[in-house]
Amino acid sequence: MSTVATPAPRAAPLGDVARFAAALTSGDRVGAAAVLFIAFVVLVAVLAPVISPYDPVHTTSDTLAAPSLQHPFGTDQFGRDMLSRVIWGARIILLAPVVGISISTVIGVPLGLLAGYSTRWISAAIMRAMDVMLAFPGLLLVLIVVTIIGAGLVNVMIAIGISFVPVFARVVYGSTLAAKGQDYVLAAKAVGCSPLRIIAVHILPNVTTQIIVIASSAIGWAILTATTLNFLGFGVKLPTPDWGADLSAGKDWLSLAWWIATFPGLAITAMILASNYLGDQVASVFDPQSHWRDNATRVGMEEVS
Amino acid sequence: MRGVSFALEQGETLAIVGESGCGKSASALSLTRLLPPTARVSGSIRFLGEDVLGMTDQELREIRGRQIAMVFQDPMSSLNPVRTIGVQMEEMLRVHLNMSRRQARARSVELLASVGIPSPARQMTVYPHQLSGGMRQRVMIAMALSCEPKVVVADEPTTALDVSIQAQILELLRRITEVSKTSLLMVSHDLSVVAGLADRIAVMYAGEIVESGPTTRVFDHPRHPYTLGLLACIPRLDGPRTETLRSIEGGLPDPLARKSGCPFAPRCAFVMERCLVDPPALEEKALAQVAACWADLSEVTVAEVAAPVAVSPSAASRANGHVLLSVADLKVHFPIGTAIPFRPRPVLRAVDGVSVDVPRGGTLGIVGESGCGKTTTGRAVLRLVEPTSGQIRFDGHDVAHIGPDELKALRPRMQMVFQDPYSSLNPRLTVADAIGEPLVVHHASQRGALRPRILELLEMVGLPARLASRFPHQLSGGQRQRVGIARALALRPSLIVADEPTSALDVSVRAQILNLMRRLQDEHHLTYVFISHDLSIVRHMSTKVAVMYLGKIVEIADRDTLYSNPQHPYTQALLAVVPVPDPQIERGRRRAPIRGDVPNPANPPRGCRFNTRCPHAFDRCFQEEPELADLGRGHRAACFLAKPEVAKDQLQ
Numbered sequence: 001m002s003t004v005a006t007p008a009p010r011a012a013p014l015g016d017v018a019r020f021a022a023a024l025t026s027g028d029r030v031g032a033a034a035v036l037f038i039a040f041v042v043l044v045a046v047l048a049p050v051i052s053p054y055d056p057v058h059t060t061s062d063t064l065a066a067p068s069l070q071h072p073f074g075t076d077q078f079g080r081d082m083l084s085r086v087i088w089g090a091r092i093i094l095l096a097p098v099v100g101i102s103i104s105t106v107i108g109v110p111l112g113l114l115a116g117y118s119t120r121w122i123s124a125a126i127m128r129a130m131d132v133m134l135a136f137p138g139l140l141l142v143l144i145v146v147t148i149i150g151a152g153l154v155n156v157m158i159a160i161g162i163s164f165v166p167v168f169a170r171v172v173y174g175s176t177l178a179a180k181g182q183d184y185v186l187a188a189k190a191v192g193c194s195p196l197r198i199i200a201v202h203i204l205p206n207v208t209t210q211i212i213v214i215a216s217s218a219i220g221w222a223i224l225t226a227t228t229l230n231f232l233g234f235g236v237k238l239p240t241p242d243w244g245a246d247l248s249a250g251k252d253w254l255s256l257a258w259w260i261a262t263f264p265g266l267a268i269t270a271m272i273l274a275s276n277y278l279g280d281q282v283a284s285v286f287d288p289q290s291h292w293r294d295n296a297t298r299v300g301m302e303e304v305s
Numbered sequence: 306m307r308g309v310s311f312a313l314e315q316g317e318t319l320a321i322v323g324e325s326g327c328g329k330s331a332s333a334l335s336l337t338r339l340l341p342p343t344a345r346v347s348g349s350i351r352f353l354g355e356d357v358l359g360m361t362d363q364e365l366r367e368i369r370g371r372q373i374a375m376v377f378q379d380p381m382s383s384l385n386p387v388r389t390i391g392v393q394m395e396e397m398l399r400v401h402l403n404m405s406r407r408q409a410r411a412r413s414v415e416l417l418a419s420v421g422i423p424s425p426a427r428q429m430t431v432y433p434h435q436l437s438g439g440m441r442q443r444v445m446i447a448m449a450l451s452c453e454p455k456v457v458v459a460d461e462p463t464t465a466l467d468v469s470i471q472a473q474i475l476e477l478l479r480r481i482t483e484v485s486k487t488s489l490l491m492v493s494h495d496l497s498v499v500a501g502l503a504d505r506i507a508v509m510y511a512g513e514i515v516e517s518g519p520t521t522r523v524f525d526h527p528r529h530p531y532t533l534g535l536l537a538c539i540p541r542l543d544g545p546r547t548e549t550l551r552s553i554e555g556g557l558p559d560p561l562a563r564k565s566g567c568p569f570a571p572r573c574a575f576v577m578e579r580c581l582v583d584p585p586a587l588e589e590k591a592l593a594q595v596a597a598c599w600a601d602l603s604e605v606t607v608a609e610v611a612a613p614v615a616v617s618p619s620a621a622s623r624a625n626g627h628v629l630l631s632v633a634d635l636k637v638h639f640p641i642g643t644a645i646p647f648r649p650r651p652v653l654r655a656v657d658g659v660s661v662d663v664p665r666g667g668t669l670g671i672v673g674e675s676g677c678g679k680t681t682t683g684r685a686v687l688r689l690v691e692p693t694s695g696q697i698r699f700d701g702h703d704v705a706h707i708g709p710d711e712l713k714a715l716r717p718r719m720q721m722v723f724q725d726p727y728s729s730l731n732p733r734l735t736v737a738d739a740i741g742e743p744l745v746v747h748h749a750s751q752r753g754a755l756r757p758r759i760l761e762l763l764e765m766v767g768l769p770a771r772l773a774s775r776f777p778h779q780l781s782g783g784q785r786q787r788v789g790i791a792r793a794l795a796l797r798p799s800l801i802v803a804d805e806p807t808s809a810l811d812v813s814v815r816a817q818i819l820n821l822m823r824r825l826q827d828e829h830h831l832t833y834v835f836i837s838h839d840l841s842i843v844r845h846m847s848t849k850v851a852v853m854y855l856g857k858i859v860e861i862a863d864r865d866t867l868y869s870n871p872q873h874p875y876t877q878a879l880l881a882v883v884p885v886p887d888p889q890i891e892r893g894r895r896r897a898p899i900r901g902d903v904p905n906p907a908n909p910p911r912g913c914r915f916n917t918r919c920p921h922a923f924d925r926c927f928q929e930e931p932e933l934a935d936l937g938r939g940h941r942a943a944c945f946l947a948k949p950e951v952a953k954d955q956l957q
Binding site: 187188206 | 684687689712713716717720721723724725728729730731732733734742743746747789792796
């Protein structure tokens with residue numbers, strides 16, 4: 001038995017994509033299904049021009065047709081094929097949250113690093129500002145931002161990005177504080193590294209795990225927010241195919257043509273469920289707790305062997 | 306762990322000794338089947354004739370705590386932090402012995418008193434975090450004893466404690482086993498610690514017992530090369546000082562790899578061809594002493610093996626009179642608590658007026674217990690913490706007051722080696738990146754010259770070049786510490802502050818690192834500030850020694866003067882409590898000379914800071930603080946009773 005604490009094995013280097021993918025699709029079966037579903041949606045979005053049977057914005061005289069072999073998801077009040085609209089809608093549903101979360105990462109991570117590494121005053125100023133933003137319910141914050149900067153897909157992305165900044169800043173702040181207390185940071189200082197180098201070389205690589213976990217668990221919420229905004233008409237404008245906007249348009253025809261709202265609605269539900277599970281799955285791959293579990297079993301085995 | 310057998314008789318103390326990962330804790334835990342469920346345990350464990358492995362959970366619970374009690378290394382994590390000491394003690398008694406609340410309370414107070422806890426009735430109402438580490442360990446021992454168990458299993462009970470507290474706990478354990486005839490199974494990595502306590506010793510290596518026998522026999526005539534090596538590689542306070550330590554080369558074997566032959570063969574000095582293919586079994590080498598070795602060590606003694614190989618020019622002879630580092634009245638205060646307007650903020654005086662000169666080429670050893678300010682002193686010297694006041698002159702530069710650019714220019718000349726080789730290396734950087742970083746930061750190497758320089762540094766610290774692309778978690782503790790040393794050497798410094806560089810390492814690796822540091826000092830004309838809590842290691846490494854207590858130097862002298870003629874009662878006490886790997890000496894000690902705990906550094910006692918624990922304290926010590934008075938020949942001590950060196954010379 002060790003007299004010195006056994007170090008937790010570090011997460012695999014991030015470049016190791018294949019091993020990461022293998023870890024993501026192993027273990028929990030629901031989580032693995034969620035990862036595969038998201039991969040499927042990504043594929044559909046990329047191949048939309050190839051696989052969609054019709055032009056999603058082309059109106060025809062065949063309006064409000066029920067699902068059939070010719071139109072598996074039916075057509076809407078302008079005779080547009082719903083299957084094609086759902087396929088093309090996948091692009092928006094992926095684009096908005098991914099860009100939004102990227103914006104929050106780019107702003108939130110440096111803020112967190114700065115707050116974690118700098119003096120008390122700068123750190124207090126940044127973190128109190130983040131607390132004020134966190135005090136607003138997320139959706140309200142997004143609506144405020146959209147109201148200020150106006151509607152439109154780009155603005156929805158910016159709004160989502162801003163609303164997630166405090167979450168990233170908080171998490172990175174905490175991890176930075178922890179990393180800053182490590183001897184290797186002191187060692188870097190003793191060697192004569194500049195603060196910028198210490199942050200970039202010694203702290204940032206040691207907090208990337210937490211950033212990835214946060215980003216992947218925020219995706220689900222971002223998808224929900226983006227769809228909500230599109231549903232409310234703040235985001236994309238019809239006839240651009242989008243699940244939220246189609247759901248909104250279809251709700252007026254629910255008694256006559258249930259399929260217009262139902263298929264985009266199902267797609268949204270599945271997507272959000274899957275992305276929430278994706279967040280959990282990524283978190284469990286990186287979670288020190290799960291490593292601790294592996295490590296404990298391994299140490300146990302060492303001792304009897 | 307495989308094929309481990311041992312027997313513990315009533316009232317006997319057995320010590321299981323070994324390095325990390327050798328399976329000593331697992332052996333102890335398996336006694337009460339406390340191992341994680343993934344462990345496969347086979348064989349038989351009999352307690353009073355009954356088979357523990359065949360017991361039901363119900364029967365096991367009856368034995369755990371009641372018959373076999375455990376004391377762990379870290380008392381903080383074994384006590385429930387949200388319940389008072391009293392509640393936790395009473396619970397044991399009420400569950401196991403069906404005592405009433407009143408009875409349990411009275412018995413608990415009695416038990417706390419018996420383990421030497423002052424005002425036990427009052428301590429019943431405190432929470433574990435309010436007690437010091439030594440006190441917590443006493444509480445754990447009291448709890449273990451509460452049901453009058455037949456066997457106490459103590460897993461590294463003193464490893465987390467300071468030397469002076471360690472001596473108190475060892476004395477307590479010895480007294481308990483004598484008085485109550487309890488059997489004690491003690492697990493430790495340190496042979497010196499168990500020397501005075503154990504009746505018999507079992508030495509484990511790589512999951513096997515390699516030697517076992519009566520304590521005196523094992524210490525006097527070890528029959529396994531590993532035991533021999535362990536005894537020879539400990540620098541001893543009671544023996545002559547040697548320039549180079551014997552070390553056991555190599556590192557511990559990977560427990561996951563299966564090898565044929567004797568597991569110790571790759572590191573053994575007595576290795577024969579047979580050892581590589583044929584694993585030796587335990588065989589009787591002398592009366593009641595067994596060892597698993599093909600070689601016959603009956604003619605070999607520890608002293609012979611420990612004798613110096615070659616006498617290199619000692620650092621002391623080269624340490625010329627020129628002072629490289631001079632610290633004057635250094636103070637480092639940290640604000641604590643909350644600031645209240647118009648009132649001075651309370652401060653922790655981590656370092657409170659330290660003055661010391663370090664000659665070029667020499668080694669200043671700083672010794673002291675935790676919280677004495679030795680680490681802060683070392684860091685302040687390199688300005689890794691900002692000094693509150695005082696002067697630090699390094700080769701003519703005023704380190705305490707220079708600007709950031711000048712400081713950066715000075716950095717290459719003063720470097721640091723850290724205590725914990727696990728946290729001092731960035732887990733995301735390869736060995737080459739870690740060693741190369743100082744060179745990159747200071748543009749010290751041309752692009753093409755960087756790689757060769759890194760390889761040269763690796764070779765200097767005895768690491769193979771193939772490790773360059775490894776990450777820290779792929780290295781052993783000793784290898785990591787070598788990387789830390791290489792990083793410190795990269796810029797060819799003249800001063801290295803080494804903060805407990807070996808205390809996180811295994812005993813057999815410790816000697817390798819100390820020898821490496823000595824060799825590098827000779828080769829590169831380094832000056833060291835060597836910080837340690839271990840007096841025997843400091844004696845081995847230093848030319849000049851400063852003893853610190855609560856932020857101040859209480860005694861300072863050149864090495865031989867300090868160790869042969871300590872004047873401050875704290876130094877004397879520290880020297881008296883350092884465990885020596887010799888059962889005769891250890892048994893002869895009866896009383897731990899320093900009572901009590903180190904006072905809170907935020908609120909040191911008035912007068913002499915040592916007055917709460919000093920056996921010689923008198924009126925004056927409580928009113929005024931003694932100055933660090935010159936006793937002649939560079940020997941200075943902060944005690945009213947210190948006798949001048951000169952007087953002693955005249956007597957002779």
